[in-house]
Amino acid sequence: MRDRIDIGGVSVSPDHFIGGKRVSSPRTFETRCPFDWDRKLADISLGDADTANQAVEAATKAFPAWAALCQAERSAHLHRLADLIEERKNDIAMVECLDMAMLLESLQLRLVPRGALNFRNYADLAAEHEERVWSSKGTANRVIRMPAGPALIITPWNAPFMLSTWKCAPALAAGNTVILKPADWSPLSASVLADLIAESGMPPGVFNIVQGGAEIGNALTSDPRIKRISFTGSVPTARIIGRNAAENIVPFTAELGGKSALLVFEDADIDAAAKKAAGQYDDSGQVCMAGSRIIVQESVREKFLERFHHYADQHVLGDSFDSATTVSAMIHPIHVERVLGFIERARAAGDTIVRGGKRWKEGQNWIEPTLIEPKSNDSEVVQSEIFGPVLTFQTFATEDEGVALANSTAYGLSGIIYTGDAARAERVGRQVRGGTVWVNTFLVRDLTAPFGGIGISGIGREGGDYALDFHSDLKTLQILEGSVRDCS
Template identity: 65%
Template sequence: MSTTTSPVATVAGVDVPTGHFIGGRRVDSARTFTTISPIDGAPLAEIARAGEEEVDLAVRAAHDAFPAWAALGPAGRAAHLHRLADLIDANVERLAAVECADMAMLLRSLRARVIARGALNYRNYADLAVAYEERDWRSKGTWNRVQRMPAGPAAVITPWNAPFMLSTWKTAPALAAGCTVVLKPAEWSPLSCSLLGELADEAGLPPGVLNVVQGIGEEAGAALVAHPLIRRVSFTGSTDTARHIGRAAADNVVPFTAELGGKNPFLVFADADLDAAAAKAAGQYDDAGQVCLSGTRLLVEESVLEPFLERFHAATDAHVLGDPRDDATTVSPLIHPDHLERVAGFVDRARASGQRVVRGGARTGGLFYAPTLIEPTDNDAEIVQNEVFGPVLTIQTFRDEDEAVALANSTRYGLSAIVYTSSLGRADRVGRAVRSGVAWVNTFLVRDLTAPFGGVGHSGIGREGGDHALDFYSDLKTLQILEGSVR
């Protein structure tokens, strides 16, 4: 391990440091791992691969920086976070180019909304923390006030899809609440998070406030969540990984929040606008289906199945698989050869077990997989019950509202739900009845950053968003003073 000038890789014309960002400086490791571009399979960079030593250095840097950062108060921290947000806005093109090369999300989406959402995250949480009003009340002869105390160093572990935005979604409330952070991005797409460290330094965040440690989950991630100086753990990823992280957090009695997978229902009732519903359903193939909130289980009232399918196939036929840097492309490649094998394996097993492949169901070259629709033989089929995280949807029918809700709630997941209906009464009834962290009616992916966000069941623990996130990164204390005893 060294702290000399870190190597730099040039990715999409942008210089990206490949070392960790710890205590305000670049730190290299004796070992590296390779990140490849899903676009063409070409190696992009050799990335420093952290072990316990580098993780310990980062956590101790966060621990040492914590008292001064916490003491700044919400307004002092907000000034730093607003500067960071401004720098993100000024670097959208660079960040989008790097992230497109590294994980193959559509470049136009990154430019138009995804990267800018990172800036919005920092501004939103900075302002929410400043606006927080401590709760005051009188009870049993005492005056009471609830106060937020910054919890301490936080471990933030983020997934490979939309890595920059999701890293800011978690680090923003942690930093605004007064925590310091060690961020561990996913090993399949670490490059834009390396640039986040650069921007934090440029924004003047004190050394050690935001640290970025790169590495393999079983090594760096495991060491990070088990470190005794970590006081909060926030994770987005798979349910299986969350089990391991939760055990480590429990050993140190550390609060843990997890946003996990989904097998989300997309319900279409006979009274719905079928053109809008079918277009939105076909849109679930965007980003090659690598979106945890996507509605992957199409549940359609049987009386409108045929007209819905006619519209759905027409909308899906309009998709263009191609280079995500091309504005004509609508479906990008999958992230990694291992993930392609996983997605293809689900479809191959479904076909072998008698499930009907209505369309797609094949690799199309490189890391591309054709948009696929499967009609299962029964609701217990693996393809219905387990998350695929690729361009694979299933379609089932229901006869009435009760059956629709029963099917919607029939998996172990509960992250999101999408409902298409023209009835306000049905929108309210079904919206209340589905078990999910969010339910959209006649729309999708509209987010209010102050609203609670998370899943139920195997889709997660805890809530992010607004004051829910700021409370998570705080220890709440009640100050209680006997009335008349002080002046």
């Protein structure tokens, strides 16, 4: 076990968490502060195939006893963990702010408390579950949820703590043991979560956390002892995981990002729509559900753009500790260069850079909030996920044309519609392809609702009973009516 590290006044272990203990690796990888890139935070234990095997062994060993607990006992463990998250929310927020650069205030007020809510929500949903019971063809029938086994959870580098809790909570509530692999660009808040797991008294091996990249990821996704895989990340990585899961016939969900439309009709509240559009630069656009394609009815083009620039001009780029900052640094210089590459290729292809289009402060991890008007709907910036502070702007004449533009990419994670017409809200809301479509609002989430994508935005659904069913083996038990009697 290696020495713990001070991260903004919080003691954090750089090691894995396997079988209730810290486990170190001889090799390491470094993590740095995105908004102060010269500041090295830690050397993190780099997992390999042997680390993966240790984690799967621990999760497999712990599974029978955890699965055998009654639902009330498992739910009590999750509520204790939620209590500890609430008690340590400022520490978690500090670590994640330094490691990922999300705004500290946002983490303290929204993202970390949501992590506690995730565990509470699934603890209660699982405890309140009622089996489906019915009679059919002379038999009494029940659908029973059975814990599936060790579940592998792979999370992305954006909002890592919240997304880890969102994906791990239903797996644990369903009676599965868990191996969590956070992204190697932002692993530190998961390490704090491991400390809370140990403090909560959860049995060793029920919740394991391993760190690293492709080597450990491939070993874990290829292991036949893994019975569920839940992944959030990129399409290319999902294809690799999907092939490994298919080899072992393992159920697999994938949430793969989006290229969502923000569709504005002439009868909308244009000021509200423009303000929400400018808000898509939050977190430097590193949000999978962001409405990054602004599509506005031609008749209100100029009115919309005037209000959009008004609100975009109010953004403040800066330090993630500063409450005045609205646009944080991007996660990593590699990602900054990737996003700048999209902008430069758009410029070279003849797309119009309406605003922004360059790095803010040379050598730093910010890009100015950028708006691009493409010369064609086939432009790369329209069809590819950029995952940065880059929005596109297009116009349409008719409702049908607007819907066609909204549905013109291979993605389908979400959509945003602004209209003042109730009939249009219902009609267009049904037509826009997306796992979640908002009308006159954005990012309002009911945790019992299904969440996931269409097309290359992913497969499967998370949220509510949908996630609990995924993490269970469903059994139909049929008993011939009148053939048995109560002998208790």
